[in-house]
Amino acid sequence: MVAFDALKLVFEPQTLIVMICCAIYGLTVGAIPGFTATMAVALLVPVTYFMDPVPALAGVVTLAAMAIFAGDIPGALLRMPGTPASAAYADESYQMSQRGEAETALGMGLVASAMGGIFGALVLILAAPALAEIALKFSSFEYFWLACLGLVAAIAATDAHPAKGAIALFIGLSIGMVGLDPVMGQQRFTFDNTYLIGGLGFIPVLIGLFAVSEALRYGLSPIKRPDILPMKASTMFRGIWGHLRRLKWSIGRGAGIGTIVGAIPGAGADIAAYISYAVARKFSPNRKEFGTGTVDGIAPATSANNAAVGGALIPATVFGIPGDSLTAVIIGVLYMKGLNPGPTVFIMQPTLLYAIFMAFLIANIIMIPFGFGAIALFRKILAAPPGVVMSLVVLACIVGAFAVENTTFAVLVMLGAGLLGFYMEENNLPLAPAILGVVLGPILESTFLTSLAKAQGNYLEFFSRPLAGSLGAITISLIILPLIWKAVSAKRMTT
Amino acid sequence: MKLSSLIAAAMVVALPSAAFADWPERPVTIVVPAGAGGGTDSTARMLSERLQAKFDVPFNVVNQGQGGGVVGISTIKEADPDGYTIGVIYNFAHYQPMGQADFNVDDFTPIAQYNFDPAGFHVSADNEWGTISEALDAIKAAPGDYSISCGGGCGGSWPIAAATLLNEWGVDMSQVRMIAGQGAAGALQDMVAGGFDVVPSSVPEAGPLIEAGRVKGLAVFGSERLEAFPDIPTLKEETGMENALGAWRGVVGAKGLDADVANQLEAALKEIVESEDWRAQMTGRGFGIEWKNSADFETFMRGEETSVREIVGILGL
Numbered sequence: 145m146v147a148f149d150a151l152k153l154v155f156e157p158q159t160l161i162v163m164i165c166c167a168i169y170g171l172t173v174g175a176i177p178g179f180t181a182t183m184a185v186a187l188l189v190p191v192t193y194f195m196d197p198v199p200a201l202a203g204v205v206t207l208a209a210m211a212i213f214a215g216d217i218p219g220a221l222l223r224m225p226g227t228p229a230s231a232a233y234a235d236e237s238y239q240m241s242q243r244g245e246a247e248t249a250l251g252m253g254l255v256a257s258a259m260g261g262i263f264g265a266l267v268l269i270l271a272a273p274a275l276a277e278i279a280l281k282f283s284s285f286e287y288f289w290l291a292c293l294g295l296v297a298a299i300a301a302t303d304a305h306p307a308k309g310a311i312a313l314f315i316g317l318s319i320g321m322v323g324l325d326p327v328m329g330q331q332r333f334t335f336d337n338t339y340l341i342g343g344l345g346f347i348p349v350l351i352g353l354f355a356v357s358e359a360l361r362y363g364l365s366p367i368k369r370p371d372i373l374p375m376k377a378s379t380m381f382r383g384i385w386g387h388l389r390r391l392k393w394s395i396g397r398g399a400g401i402g403t404i405v406g407a408i409p410g411a412g413a414d415i416a417a418y419i420s421y422a423v424a425r426k427f428s429p430n431r432k433e434f435g436t437g438t439v440d441g442i443a444p445a446t447s448a449n450n451a452a453v454g455g456a457l458i459p460a461t462v463f464g465i466p467g468d469s470l471t472a473v474i475i476g477v478l479y480m481k482g483l484n485p486g487p488t489v490f491i492m493q494p495t496l497l498y499a500i501f502m503a504f505l506i507a508n509i510i511m512i513p514f515g516f517g518a519i520a521l522f523r524k525i526l527a528a529p530p531g532v533v534m535s536l537v538v539l540a541c542i543v544g545a546f547a548v549e550n551t552t553f554a555v556l557v558m559l560g561a562g563l564l565g566f567y568m569e570e571n572n573l574p575l576a577p578a579i580l581g582v583v584l585g586p587i588l589e590s591t592f593l594t595s596l597a598k599a600q601g602n603y604l605e606f607f608s609r610p611l612a613g614s615l616g617a618i619t620i621s622l623i624i625l626p627l628i629w630k631a632v633s634a635k636r637m638t639t
Numbered sequence: 640m641k642l643s644s645l646i647a648a649a650m651v652v653a654l655p656s657a658a659f660a661d662w663p664e665r666p667v668t669i670v671v672p673a674g675a676g677g678g679t680d681s682t683a684r685m686l687s688e689r690l691q692a693k694f695d696v697p698f699n700v701v702n703q704g705q706g707g708g709v710v711g712i713s714t715i716k717e718a719d720p721d722g723y724t725i726g727v728i729y730n731f732a733h734y735q736p737m738g739q740a741d742f743n744v745d746d747f748t749p750i751a752q753y754n755f756d757p758a759g760f761h762v763s764a765d766n767e768w769g770t771i772s773e774a775l776d777a778i779k780a781a782p783g784d785y786s787i788s789c790g791g792g793c794g795g796s797w798p799i800a801a802a803t804l805l806n807e808w809g810v811d812m813s814q815v816r817m818i819a820g821q822g823a824a825g826a827l828q829d830m831v832a833g834g835f836d837v838v839p840s841s842v843p844e845a846g847p848l849i850e851a852g853r854v855k856g857l858a859v860f861g862s863e864r865l866e867a868f869p870d871i872p873t874l875k876e877e878t879g880m881e882n883a884l885g886a887w888r889g890v891v892g893a894k895g896l897d898a899d900v901a902n903q904l905e906a907a908l909k910e911i912v913e914s915e916d917w918r919a920q921m922t923g924r925g926f927g928i929e930w931k932n933s934a935d936f937e938t939f940m941r942g943e944e945t946s947v948r949e950i951v952g953i954l955g956l
Contacts, residue, residue: 193675280853283834284820324706327819329739329792338713341740342705482677488828492847550701551710590821597818598786598834 150498153198154506162199163206163503167510170207171518174214175525176533177224178367181211181413182469182576183354187537189347189477190544197481197496202503204477208453208470209507212413213257213515216446217522220249221373229413229449232421236445239437241373251380252387252439253446254515256395260447261508263399264406264454269501272490275462279487284598285606287463288591289615290409291584294465296622297409298580304572312573315564316581319344326590339553344561346476348545348554349582352561353568353575354469355541359534360566366530377520391443394424398444399451406455412468412576413449413456420448454504461485461497464587469576472583662722662900666697669890670718670726672711674704678841678926682754682888683727685920689911690904707792709740716746720893722900725750729888732940732947733794737956744944748896749936751908752889754921755929757861758800759842759871763830764853771858771877774837775808782814785836788826789819793956794947797823800860800884801839802950807880812953827854841886842868843925860884867925887929889936905933 153159166188173184184207192200215226219234220241240249282290299309322333323343334340388395398420405416424444425434434441456467457474464485466472478485489497518525545558565575599605607613669687673679680702687698703711708731715726728747734740760771768774778785789798798817806812820826823840830838831853838845842865848854849868856871861883864873874880890908892901911917912930921928931939 280828281832283829283832285834286832324709324739326821327792329707329737329794329819331739338710339705342703342710345705480674484822484824486825486828488824488831488848491851491853492824549705550703586821590819594818594820594829594834597816600816 146494146498147502149495150502153495153499154202154502156198158196159199159202159499159503162195162203163507163510166203166207167210167507167514170210171214171514172525174211174226175217175518175522177218177222177226177369178358178362179226180354180358181208181215181227181229182473182579183358184211185470185473186350186354187540187544189350189473189480190540190548192477193347193480193548197483198499198503200481201474201477201483201500202507204474205453205457205500205504206507208474209261209450209504209511210514212449212453213254213261213446213511214518216253216257217250217519218526220246220253221375221522222370224367224369227413229417229452230446231414232417232449233442233445236421236435236437236441238373240439240442241375241437243437244374245437246373246375247377247380248383248387248439249437249442250375250519251382251384253442254380254512254519255384255388256391256398256443256447257450257515258508258511259395260399260402261450261454261511262505263396263447264403264451265501265505265508266454267403267451268454268457269498269505272458272462272501275458276487276490279462281611282463282487283609283612284591284594285609285612286615287465288588288595288606289612289619290463290465291588291591292619293615293622294409294467294580294584295588296619297411297467298577298584300622302574302577304574308573309577312568312575313577313581315568315573316578317585318581319349319561319578320582320585326586327593339551342549344557345545345549345554346582347548348558349561350473350476350579351541351544352558352563353565353579355537356559356562357565357569357575359538359541360562361569362530362534369526372523372526375519377516380516380519387439387443391440394428394440394444395447397427398424398447401444402448402451403455405448406452406467407458409459409465409467411452412470413452416452416455417445417449421445450508457501457504461489462487466580466583469579472579475583662897662903663694663696665723666699667694667722668724669698669700670711670714670724671700671702672704672708672715672726672728673702675702677704678756679727679729679888681924682921682926685917686727686753686890686908686911689914689917690907693907693910694903707739709734712742713740715891716742716893718893720748720895720897722892722897722904725890725892725896725904727888728891730796730799730886730943730947732944733792733799733951733956736948736951737792737794739794744937744940746894747891748894748901749933749940750890750892750896750901750904751912751933752887752929752931752936752939753908753912754888754926755861755883755885756841756843756887756927757859757865757883757885758797758839759845759859760801760804760857761827761830761838761840761845761849761854762836762857763833764855766836766855768857771872771874774857775805775810775878778805778815778837779808779810782811783816786816786818786834787837787839788823788830788835789817790823790826790838790840791820793817793819793954794951796886797839797841799947799950801837802954803884803946804860804874804880804882806950806953807882808878812950813955817954830854842871846925861927865927866922887939889931889940901933 215230220237223238237249302309402416718724
C-alpha cells in the first residue's frame with residue numbers, strides 16, 4: 145500500500161517534470177569538466193527550497209545519478225573526467241576513443257552505469273527499512289559514536305594528506321560552531337551581531353565552497369580544452385549485448401562493491417570506482433589489456449560509481465550521517481523539507497521516503513535514453529562559452545543564497561565561503577571534509593552533551609550500552625590501528 | 640504605468656506617514672521566525688493567503704528561522720511600525736532570562752492569537768506507567784532517577800509546559816534532569832531506544848510513533864481531548880489540574896503600530912479564524928484553533944512572561 149502511494153507521488157506531473165529538468169541539468173553539468181556533482185546539487189538546493197518535498201528530493205537524487213554518469217563523457221572524448229567519480233577509468237576510455245571505439249566505450253559505460261545505479265537503488269529500497277529497525281535501538285550515545293566515525297572517515301577518505309584532511313575538517317567544524325550552541329542555546333562567536341546569532345547558514349556556505357570557488361578559479365586560469373575526439377552516437381549500442389553477456393558478473397561485482405563502498409561513511413563514488421577497477425583488473429581474464437583501453441575495465445568501475453550513490457543514501461536516510469559531500473547536501477535538503485533523517489522517518493513518513501527511493505530507481509532507468517541524448521549533444525554542451533556559464537553560476541549563487549535566508553548577510557557569507565573554498569583548493573586542502581564538518585559538528589556536539597547530561601558526567605557511560613560500546617571500540621581502533629601499523633612498519637624498516 | 644500612479648507611488652515613498660489612512664497601499668511582509676515547512680510557517684502561509692484576499696495586496700511570508708527564531712523575532716521588533724512589516728510570533732518569554740535575546744511583551748503591538756497546541760506527555764510504549772498520575776508520583780518520589788528530554792532547548796514551549804506541571808505537583812525541580820537536544824523528533828526516537836523516560840511534545844508530532852505502538856501518550860495538557868487522538872485523556876480528567884500548557888502562535892507588529900492598522904488586521908483575523916474553511920484546514924493539519932483578541936492576547940503574553948521566567952529561574956537554565 146505504501147509502495148503504491150509512493151509511486152503515485154512520483155508519477156505526479158510536477159515530480160516528473162522536475163525530474164526531467166534535473167536529469168537534463170545534471171547531465172549538462174556533469175559533462176562539463178571541472179564541475180562536480182556536489183556543485184550541481186549545491187546550485188539546485190535554493191530552488192528546491194520552494195518546492196514540495198517529493199519533487200525537491202526526487203530532483204536532487206535524479207541530478208546526482210545523472211551527473212555521476214555524465215562525468216564519463218568528457219573522460220572518454222577529452223581525457224578530462226567530468227566529475228572526480230569518473231577519474232578512475234578516464235584514461236581507459238580515452239584510449240578506446242583514440243582507436244575510434246568511443247561509441248563502444250560510452251555505450252557500454254552508459255548501460256553499465258544504469259545497471260549499477262539500479263542495483264544500488266534496489267539494495268537501498270530493501271536494506272534501508274531493515275537497518276532502520278535496528279537503528280531504532282540507537283540512543284544519543286550510539287549517535288555520538290556514529291558522528292565520530294563520520295569525522296574519522298571524512299579525513300580518511302580524502303586523497304590528500306591526512307593532516308590536510310584534518311585541517312579542512314576543523315575549518316568545517318569551526319564554521320558550524322558560529323551562532324547559538326545546539327544544546328544550551330548560548331551565543332558563540334556572534335560579536336553581538338544579530339545575523340551571526342543565526343550562524344553561518346548551511347546553504348550559503350555550501351554554494352560558496354563548491355560553486356563560487358569554482359568560478360573564481362576558472363576566472364583566474366581558464367582551463368584549455370583539447371579537441372574532442374570524433375564519435376557517432378547512432379552506433380553506440382552496436383555490439384553491446386555481447387559485451388554485456390561476457391561481463392555480467394564483472395558488472396554485478398562492480399555494483400556490489402560500489403553499493404558497499406558508498407554505504408561506508410567517508411567513501412563515495414570516486415573511491416568506489418577506483419576499488420572496483422582494481423578488483424576487475426585482478427580477476428579479469430583479459431587483465432593484460434587493462435590500461436590499453438578495454439571495456440572490461442570501464443564497465444565494472446562505472447557501474448560501481450553509480451551504485452555508490454544508492455549505497456550512500458542508506459546511512460544518510462537511516463542514521464542521518466553523511467557519507468560524502470554529496471549526501472551531506474542531500475541530508476541538508478531532507479532536514480529543510482521536514483523529513484528528519486533517522487530511523488523514525490521510516491515510521492513517520494514512509495510514503496514520502498519511498499517515493500524518493502522510487503524516484504531514484506526511475507532516474508537510473510531513464511538514464512539510458514537521457515544519457516544517450518547527452519552523448520549525442522555533447523559537442524553542443526561544450527560549445528557554451530565557459531565565461532558565460534561561470535557568470536551564470538555566480539548569478540545563481542547570489543540569488544540562491546538570498547532566496548533561502550532572506551538576508552543580504554547570507555550573500556556575504558556565501559561570497560566569503562567562496563573565497564575560503566578558493567583559498568583551500570589553491571592550497572590543496574580538500575573541500576569535502578569541510579562540508580562534512582559543517583553537517584557533523586552540531587550532531588556531534590548535541591549528542592555528546594545530551595549523552596553526558598544523561599550520564600550525569602560519567603564518561604564510562606559512553607561504553608556501557610552494548611551497541612554504543614562496540615561502535616566506540618570500532619571508532620577508536622580506526623584511529624589507533626593505523627598509527628600502530630605505521631610504528632610497526634617503521635620499526636621493521638630500521639631493523 | 641500611468642504618470643498619475645507614478646506620482647502617487649513617489650508620494651508614498653516620500654511621505655510614509657501619510658500612508659496610514661489608506662493602509663495597505665503596497666505589499667505587506669509577514670516575518671516568520673521559523674524555517675519553511677514547520678507549523679509556524681504553514682499556519683502563517685495559510686493566514687497570508689486569506690489576508691491577501693481581504694486586503695487585495697500581497698502579504699509576503701519571509702522565513703527567518705535562524706538562531707532558534709532570534710533573527711526573525713528581532714526583525715519584527717525592529718521593523719518600522721507602519722504596518723508593512725508584521726510577524727507571527729510564538730512562545731518567546733524564555734529568550735530574555737536565558738540570555739539569548741532581549742524580547743519583552745512591551746517590544747510588540749499584540750494583534751491577535753490564532754492557535755494553541757497543547758503539550759502531550761509521552762513515554763515509551765514499554766514504560767510501566769499507565770497514567771500521568773503514576774508518572775508524576777514516580778518522578779516526585781525519585782526526581783533524580785528520570786530524564787526528561789527538552790526536545791530542543793529547555794526554554795521551549797514543551798519542556799516549559801512539562802516543568803510547570805511537575806513544579807505544581809510538588810516535584811523538586813532542582814533534582815530533575817531536563818536534557819536539551821536537537822528537536823522533538825530526535826528525542827522521541829532516543830526515548831524509543833531507551834535514552835529518555837519522558838518526552839513532552841505536541842501530540843501530532845508523536846502521532847505516527849503512537850500509532851506504530853512505540854510510544855504512549857499519557858495526557859494532553861489542554862481543556863479537551865484532541866479530535867485526532869481521542870484515547871489520550873486530558874490533564875484535568877486524570878489529575879484535576881486545570882492547566883492549558885503548550886505552544887501558541889499569534890500575530891504582532893512592532894511597538895507603536897498605528898492603532899487603525901492594528902484594528903483592521905485584528906478584524907480581518909477574527910473573520911478568518913471564525914471561518915469554516917480555516918477550521919477545516921487547521922484541524923486537517925493537526926493544528927489547534929484558539930482565538931484571543933489583542934487585549935486578551937496581551938494579558939495572556941504578560942501572564943506567560945511572568946510564569947515562564949519564574950520556571951526558567953527554578954530550573955536554573
